[in-house]
Amino acid sequence: MHATIEQLDIQAKELLAKLGDNNLSMKERLTIPLQDMPTQDPMQRITNMEEVALGYTENQVKVEAMRCLQCKNKPCIQGCPVGIDIPAFILQAAKGDFAGANATIKESSLLPSICGRVCPQENQCQEYCTYGKIKKDISQSVAIGRIERYVADYAREHNQDVTPFVKKSTRKKVAIVGSGPASVSAAADVRREGHTVVMYEALHKAGGVLVYGIPEFRLPKKLVQRELDGLASMGVEINKNFLVGKTRTLEDLKDKDGFDAIFIGAGAGLPKFLNIPGENLIGVFSANEYLTRSNLMKAYDQKHSLTPLFPSEKVAVFGGGNVAMDSARTAKRLGAKEVTIIYRRSEDELPARKEEVEHAKEEGINFLLLHQPHEIIANEKGSVKGVKVVTCKLGEPDASGRRRPIEIEGTEQVIDFDTVVVSIGNASNPLLKQTTKGLDVNKRGNIIINEETCETSIKGVYAGGDIVLGAATVILAMGQGRKAAKSINAYLNNN
Ligand code: FAD
Ligand code: SF4
Numbered sequence: 478m479h480a481t482i483e484q485l486d487i488q489a490k491e492l493l494a495k496l497g498d499n500n501l502s503m504k505e506r507l508t509i510p511l512q513d514m515p516t517q518d519p520m521q522r523i524t525n526m527e528e529v530a531l532g533y534t535e536n537q538v539k540v541e542a543m544r545c546l547q548c549k550n551k552p553c554i555q556g557c558p559v560g561i562d563i564p565a566f567i568l569q570a571a572k573g574d575f576a577g578a579n580a581t582i583k584e585s586s587l588l589p590s591i592c593g594r595v596c597p598q599e600n601q602c603q604e605y606c607t608y609g610k611i612k613k614d615i616s617q618s619v620a621i622g623r624i625e626r627y628v629a630d631y632a633r634e635h636n637q638d639v640t641p642f643v644k645k646s647t648r649k650k651v652a653i654v655g656s657g658p659a660s661v662s663a664a665a666d667v668r669r670e671g672h673t674v675v676m677y678e679a680l681h682k683a684g685g686v687l688v689y690g691i692p693e694f695r696l697p698k699k700l701v702q703r704e705l706d707g708l709a710s711m712g713v714e715i716n717k718n719f720l721v722g723k724t725r726t727l728e729d730l731k732d733k734d735g736f737d738a739i740f741i742g743a744g745a746g747l748p749k750f751l752n753i754p755g756e757n758l759i760g761v762f763s764a765n766e767y768l769t770r771s772n773l774m775k776a777y778d779q780k781h782s783l784t785p786l787f788p789s790e791k792v793a794v795f796g797g798g799n800v801a802m803d804s805a806r807t808a809k810r811l812g813a814k815e816v817t818i819i820y821r822r823s824e825d826e827l828p829a830r831k832e833e834v835e836h837a838k839e840e841g842i843n844f845l846l847l848h849q850p851h852e853i854i855a856n857e858k859g860s861v862k863g864v865k866v867v868t869c870k871l872g873e874p875d876a877s878g879r880r881r882p883i884e885i886e887g888t889e890q891v892i893d894f895d896t897v898v899v900s901i902g903n904a905s906n907p908l909l910k911q912t913t914k915g916l917d918v919n920k921r922g923n924i925i926i927n928e929e930t931c932e933t934s935i936k937g938v939y940a941g942g943d944i945v946l947g948a949a950t951v952i953l954a955m956g957q958g959r960k961a962a963k964s965i966n967a968y969l970n971n972n
Pocket of ligand 1: 800
């Protein structure tokens, strides 16, 4: 039975009346139930693109914050890549000081309303939470991300989010390549020091994966736009439709356009394919193209979109990560009757967040586990007609630590599909490497940096985010953006 936000709020309100003013013993805190996230009803939400998770109510956030044990050794902080003072902001939230809680978070993280929504907290701060450890169940940890989301939304909606102070102009210029979370963080921290900051984005909209990849139903685009508006109001110039490596080379920016330092946050936007027969057929998409068409080009708006997606009936999504879940759930919202995730390992090995898998299941996505695609079959017009798959069993763990899939001979079968979305990962785009002399990359094409400073093999050129880490996470990209900004500021001060 799907509980409504009103029902969850009433339960929290009643509990809050019993708990009083946060003056509780550890034993009492350990009896407080985890507050469920209110969501749109699954049957309703597959008919729209609006956010699935509705966010805690005030009563819920206070109850959830009261679960925090305020551990002296603060283990949760070591699980946060940017070291937010988690117990401090949770205590402020428990007392109803939401603006204060937001200010505490903002000392370490620039994008809390985004991270509160998309960070894989179960593998980060919540994995270390004592509450989950005592209960021997990580899913029972304090819902740190949900509290973070609430306080950040509260501050925004009550205009209590302040634009960072920008120091007097230093007349030094910094170019930022890309506009994803790594670049946004780097731009803000460099601009604060009074340097002129110009951001260059290849696409016609800024925001990186936050805008073109992660769907609206997980991350409303108005939140990302607000962060970009914040950058603009700090005086950061954002140039779109500008592909560094083509429009201007990195060397042009450095040697001809007068930039004193450059940050590269170009992400990992090159889709990988399985290299099986049929991947060039009509109706086969990379997850990147599929999601970009939907998110950025608004392909779901069949009447107004200039690049609508053709209507699919039966969609196969190859892969089991978050991007695969996003693609499958997008296909459902675009009107597909049947959507199937095809993954070669079992459910235990699915790399996607558990919450995303649960949401996908609630929305009626099928999971064809322990199956490996071998070929995409065409009809007489060269369009997708089906996928040949083979059944797998699990062997010993491989280098990734997950059990290796082994194909079982004689189990080939063809299943009907009219659309295939390949979602098996991304690599770095080679353009910058190809057009920049002396820029060192590793064998996977990721830019090599000095771990301490984020400086690349070229003096004054720094890099961070997915272009360095490979496809990673928003918070890791942000963390590197901030680290690089610190080095850039030091470099400019010393020169
Ligand atoms: P990006 O966000 O990739 O931004 C790079 C930007 O640089 C892009 O806008 C690109 O157009 C631009 N660019 C590239 N080359 C050039 C050039 N030569 N000149 C100018 N501009 C250029 N992470 C999570 O933490 N949680 C999630 O739930 C999650 N879900 C995801 C879902 C999807 C569909 C995808 C694809 C990724 C997801 N990730 C998630 C990963 C996360 O979004 C990335 O790790 C993060 O966005 C990386 O940030 P970045 O700033 O390094 O690069
Ligand atoms: Fe609170 Fe959990 Fe952090 Fe302890 S580990 S301070 S219970 S959030």
